[in-house]
Amino acid sequence: MIITVTLNTAIDKTLEVPNFRIGRRHRSVDQTTMPGGKGVNVARAIKRLGRPVIATGFAGGATGTRIVEALTAESVLTDFIRIGEESRTNTAVLDPTTGIQTEINERGPAVTDREMELFRDKLLYLAQGADICVFAGSLPRQVDTDIYGSMIKELRKLGVTTIVDTDGEPLRHAVRAEPDVVSPNVIEAEELVGHEFNDDEDRMLAVAEIVEQGPREAIMTVPDGVFAKVTTDNGPQLYRVRVEQQEARAAVGSGDAFLAGYVAARYTGGTPEECLRFGVACGAESTQHFGAGVIDPHSVERLLGDVEAIPVSLPAEVR
Numbered sequence: 651m652i653i654t655v656t657l658n659t660a661i662d663k664t665l666e667v668p669n670f671r672i673g674r675r676h677r678s679v680d681q682t683t684m685p686g687g688k689g690v691n692v693a694r695a696i697k698r699l700g701r702p703v704i705a706t707g708f709a710g711g712a713t714g715t716r717i718v719e720a721l722t723a724e725s726v727l728t729d730f731i732r733i734g735e736e737s738r739t740n741t742a743v744l745d746p747t748t749g750i751q752t753e754i755n756e757r758g759p760a761v762t763d764r765e766m767e768l769f770r771d772k773l774l775y776l777a778q779g780a781d782i783c784v785f786a787g788s789l790p791r792q793v794d795t796d797i798y799g800s801m802i803k804e805l806r807k808l809g810v811t812t813i814v815d816t817d818g819e820p821l822r823h824a825v826r827a828e829p830d831v832v833s834p835n836v837i838e839a840e841e842l843v844g845h846e847f848n849d850d851e852d853r854m855l856a857v858a859e860i861v862e863q864g865p866r867e868a869i870m871t872v873p874d875g876v877f878a879k880v881t882t883d884n885g886p887q888l889y890r891v892r893v894e895q896q897e898a899r900a901a902v903g904s905g906d907a908f909l910a911g912y913v914a915a916r917y918t919g920g921t922p923e924e925c926l927r928f929g930v931a932c933g934a935e936s937t938q939h940f941g942a943g944v945i946d947p948h949s950v951e952r953l954l955g956d957v958e959a960i961p962v963s964l965p966a967e968v969r
């Protein structure tokens with residue numbers, strides 16, 4: 651079983667607004683709502699890939715009920731802790747004339763110590779039957795920024811593989827707890843290592859630098875693929891994995907789809923290279939659909955042949 655943890659679940663509302671301009675009044679021509687939050691999107695995509703997955707975390711109020719009911723309607727297994735405050739609604743404005751999407755994410759509810767205690771209990775219970783646990787997304791209010799870090803340590807004792815996709819302080823703490831994999835995007839990775847990347851060499855060295863901070867492996871997502879430092883049977887290996895970028899219908903959540911593909915392949919025993927290639931195919935395919943974590947597994951298989959995995963030699967200083 652694969653667990654996805656989403657502490658800050660959301661209803662993602664996307665409004666289609668042609669010629670969107672800051673400071674003007676608009677009427678949307680179309681709108682969609684879907685349960686979201688990064689771990690929820692990862693669970694949706696893993697389910698579509700046919701691997702066993704359960705989504706957990708916090709869900710509060712009428713929005714929380716909607717999130718759980720909508721996931722159930724998608725046949726995604728859920729086991730959320732119900733909390734007193736309302737889960738958030740994240741709003742995205744998509745301008746079809748330019749393809750540009752603007753997002754406003756709410757901070758989310760405050761979580762009490764008691765609710766957090768209940769969640770820890772639940773996670774440890776679910777972890778007994780799990781192989782992999784994915785922690786993804788921001789934290790709701792009043793939650794210790796070391797929460798992912800402390801859960802990673804507890805799950806390691808149970809032999810569960812831990813994978814993290816978050817940012818800022820929670821990411822900083824999580825890497826120190828030595829998870830199996832961290833998967834930041836470029837902006838999150840630049841913040842983590844403390845400098846900007848100017849070229850591919852910088853990006854390649856950055857994943858090695860992140861591994862130095864604690865995780866066993868690091869995968870940085872970029873629009874056309876990933877830069878990664880993974881552990882193969884022959885030792886550590888750097889990879890650049892890329893695919894020709896297609897014109898995106900909606901790129902939001904492609905990092906979540908990458909992670910879902912990577913985890914699904916890892917769950918069924920893929921080699922590191924196979925997992926990275928499958929993840930990149932899933933991330934790219936997801937850009938053809940509205941809705942984060944929505945993928946078509948048949949198109950993913952077709953795209954896989956176009957994904958290139960290039961092993962990169964380790965410079966002496968990062969060996």
Ligand SMILES: O=P(O)(O)OC[C@@]1(O)O[C@H](CO)[C@@H](O)[C@@H]1O
Nearest residue numbers: 686687688740755787788903942
């Ligand atoms: O505020 P967070 O938790 O960092 O990100 C939440 C979010 O923007 O990320 C997903 C796309 O990756 C959306 O489903 C969701 O609304």
